Every structure is written in structure tokens, then in C-alpha cells.
Amino acid sequence: MGGPEIERLIELLSRLPGLGPRSARRAALTLLRQPQTRLLPLADAMQRAGQSVRTCSRCGNLDSRDPCSICTDDHRDGSVICVVEGVGDLWALERAAVHRGLYHVLGGTLSALAGIGPEDLNLRPLLSRLEEGGVREVILALGATVDGATTAHWLADRLQPFGVTVSRVAQGVPMGGALDVLDDGTLAAALMARRAG
Amino acid sequence: MGGPEIERLIELLSRLPGLGPRSARRAALTLLRQPQTRLLPLADAMQRAGQSVRTCSRCGNLDSRDPCSICTDDHRDGSVICVVEGVGDLWALERAAVHRGLYHVLGGTLSALAGIGPEDLNLRPLLSRLEEGGVREVILALGATVDGATTAHWLADRLQPFGVTVSRVAQGVPMGGALDVLDDGTLAAALMARRAG
Numbered sequence: 001m002g003g004p005e006i007e008r009l010i011e012l013l014s015r016l017p018g019l020g021p022r023s024a025r026r027a028a029l030t031l032l033r034q035p036q037t038r039l040l041p042l043a044d045a046m047q048r049a050g051q052s053v054r055t056c057s058r059c060g061n062l063d064s065r066d067p068c069s070i071c072t073d074d075h076r077d078g079s080v081i082c083v084v085e086g087v088g089d090l091w092a093l094e095r096a097a098v099h100r101g102l103y104h105v106l107g108g109t110l111s112a113l114a115g116i117g118p119e120d121l122n123l124r125p126l127l128s129r130l131e132e133g134g135v136r137e138v139i140l141a142l143g144a145t146v147d148g149a150t151t152a153h154w155l156a157d158r159l160q161p162f163g164v165t166v167s168r169v170a171q172g173v174p175m176g177g178a179l180d181v182l183d184d185g186t187l188a189a190a191l192m193a194r195r196a197g
Numbered sequence: 198m199g200g201p202e203i204e205r206l207i208e209l210l211s212r213l214p215g216l217g218p219r220s221a222r223r224a225a226l227t228l229l230r231q232p233q234t235r236l237l238p239l240a241d242a243m244q245r246a247g248q249s250v251r252t253c254s255r256c257g258n259l260d261s262r263d264p265c266s267i268c269t270d271d272h273r274d275g276s277v278i279c280v281v282e283g284v285g286d287l288w289a290l291e292r293a294a295v296h297r298g299l300y301h302v303l304g305g306t307l308s309a310l311a312g313i314g315p316e317d318l319n320l321r322p323l324l325s326r327l328e329e330g331g332v333r334e335v336i337l338a339l340g341a342t343v344d345g346a347t348t349a350h351w352l353a354d355r356l357q358p359f360g361v362t363v364s365r366v367a368q369g370v371p372m373g374g375a376l377d378v379l380d381d382g383t384l385a386a387a388l389m390a391r392r393a394g
Binding site: 019043065087 | 200201202205212213214215220222223224227229230232235237239240241243244245250251258260261262265266283287289292294351386
């Protein structure tokens with residue numbers, strides 16, 4: 001179908017999350033129809049990103065600078081570090097613009113099933129930052145899953161000697177969420193964490 | 198969010214059909230996490246495709262060769278040409294392996310609304326092929342839309358002087374389709390085109 005170049009392009013596109021074989025073919029066709037304005041600019045953007053983007057040695061974020069643009073931003077509050085599982089979570093918090101401190105990307109959660117232990121997580125740089133001092137609070141913004149809760153518990157233990165406040169993001173009813181579609185676990189958590197009206 | 202390189206990558210990815218902003222971010226993250234094994238190979242495949250793939254001057258197909266690998270395939274029946282609207286339709290017929298003749302890609306359909314007239318379609322090379330002789334039948338495999346039907350009608354008229362058989366793909370109940378979910382137009386077409394038992 002159009003030679004090996006087209007077939008390889010479709011195959012690699014179909015491995016992207018969110019694209020199956022059908023939509024990969026459609027995407028390839030869209031790109032191939034406008035090589036100068038769509039295909040080559042995207043190839044170029046990928047090349048540049050691949051060459052310039054690296055993992056921040058301080059926080060684990062992905063950026064074209066190391067330390068990343070968040071770690072080096074003077075306007076941010078260096079005394080509060082928000083620990084997230086992955087870079088996608090960091091992006092979500094940045095889009096919401098709800099955290100003005102720094103981040104630390106753990107690179108995963110502890111998982112007995114997946115065989116991920118403490119040594120597989122990006123913990124050491126976080127401890128170094130706490131040893132340096134100047135950190136007042138560590139917010140654990142991990143997912144509300146069994147692995148997320150386990151990791152938060154273990155992390156709170158590990159951070160205790162540093163004498164910083166360790167907090168966790170609240171669980172409860174999501175904004176705009178109707179009660180009758182929520183699962184029992186969320187309902188229980190929301191009820192237990194109820195606040196005075 | 199990670200510098201201009203990441204932002205540009207996400208923006209270009211989000212313009213692909215089938216990807217929105219959310220899935221573009223997810224795709225970018227997947228690629229950036231594995232630059233050597235995923236990001237750069239895809240960039241390379243795009244570069245190669247962009248440099249090598251061209252439009253076949255005979256049939257309008259996309260291929261790294263001109264004439265394309267279908268036009269130059271000796272095992273195919275050069276006396277039957279199947280006219281399709283776009284390369285995606287050609288791919289679909291090739292995947293189904295139901296046509297052993299050659300193709301002609303029209304590059305669109307006539308459309309009064311979109312302002313597409315006969316001069317905007319890739320017609321001239323088809324007429325040249327018919328003038329060369331050796332063609333016995335032209336199958337019009339256009340969509341069962343108003344524009345598709347209009348185009349088929351117009352094309353049948355234009356091809357009449359060449360004395361070739363002009364046929365159209367059948368309309369009717371799609372394979373596996375239940376009657377009660379079909380639209381009235383399809384039901385009418387299927388009933389009118391009924392065959393003896």
C-alpha cells in the first residue's frame with residue numbers, strides 16, 4: 001500500500017496512545033496530502049523535541065532546560081514541593097494553575113503487582129532537596145488508587161525525619177459530579193472527610 | 198509547560214485527525230519518555246515519507262514510486278479501472294483485496310456547496326488512459342452521497358464517448374447490517390435493486 005515508507009509511518013502512528021490502525025491511516029493520509037505544511041513540520045518538531053528535551057535533574061520534569069523552567073522560576077514558592085506520579089500530572093496541575101510552589105516527579109508508584117519497589121522511584125533527588133533545607137511543606141498529589149495510597153503512606157514515613165509538613169490532596173466528590181453516579185469508595189471518603197457547613 | 202519544543206509538538210499532534218488536545222498531550226508524553234525508541238524513529242519515518250512519497254502521475258495514488266506500485270504491477274488487470282474519490286478509498290479496497298484491476302483517484306467529488314467543479318478534479322489523466330486504449334471497463338466506486346451520485350452521473354456522461362463499459366458499485370444493506378437500524382434511503386435503494394431469489 002504505497003510502499004514501505006507509508007507502511008512504516010502508519011505502523012508507528014498506530015502505536016501512539018489514542019490512535020488505532022484506522023485513525024493512524026487517516027492521520028498518515030492527512031499528513032501525506034500536505035507534506036510541506038503538515039508532515040515535515042511535525043517531523044521537525046519531533047526531531048527538535050527529541051534533541052532538546054531532557055529530564056530535569058532536580059524535579060524529574062521534562063523540559064528543554066535542566067534545571068527545568070519551573071525549578072528556575074524565581075516567582076515560584078520554593079518552600080512547597082508537590083509530589084506527583086508523572087509528568088502528565090504535573091502538566092494537569094500547571095494547566096489548572098493551582099500550585100505556585102515547585103514539583104517533584106516520582107516516576108511511578110509502588111506496586112507489588114507490577115514489581116515496582118522504592119528503588120525504582122525517583123526519590124533520592126527529593127531527599128537531597130529536603131536536606132538542602134528551605135522546604136516547609138511537601139504535598140503528596142498521588143492518585144486515589146491502592147498503589148497511590150500505599151506510596152503516599154510510605155513516602156510520608158520516609159519524609160518524617162526531615163521535619164516538614166506532609167499533606168495529601170483531598171478525596172471527595174469531584175466538581176460538577178452527581179452523587180448517584182459515584183462509586184462507594186468515593187462516597188465513603190467524601191462523607192468521612194466532611195467539613196462543618 | 199516544558200518549553201517551546203514540547204508545546205509545538207503537542208500543538209502539531211493535536212491537529213491530527215482523531216487526536217484532540219488531551220490525547221495529543223498523552224501521545225507527546227509517551228514519545229518524550231522514550232525519545233530513542235519512539236520519538237526519533239517516528240520523526241525519521243515522517244522525514245522519509247515526506248521526501249519519497251509523491252502522487253502517481255498516472256492514477257493519483259500516493260506512493261514512493263511514480264508510476265505507483267499498483268500501476269506498474271504486471272499481475273493486475275489493466276483493462277479495468279476503478280475510480281475512487283480519494284487515496285483512503287483506494288487503501289480500503291486494497292485491504293479488502295476485492296479489485297484486481299487498476300485505480301484512478303479523482304481527488305474529490307463535484308460539490309456545488311464546496312464550490313468544487315469539474316476543473317478541480319483529477320480527470321485529464323483518466324481520459325488519457327482511455328485514449329491510449331486497452332481499457333474495457335471503468336467502475337465508479339464513489340460514495341453513496343448526493344455529491345458522489347452527482348459525480349458518478351457526470352463522469353458516466355464524460356466517459357460515454359470512449360465506448361467502455363461504465364459500472365457503479367451496488368448500494369444496499371451492508372454486510373452484517375440489521376434492517377431496522379438502516380436509514381430510509383438505504384432501504385429504498387436495497388429494495389429497488391432487489392435480485393431474483
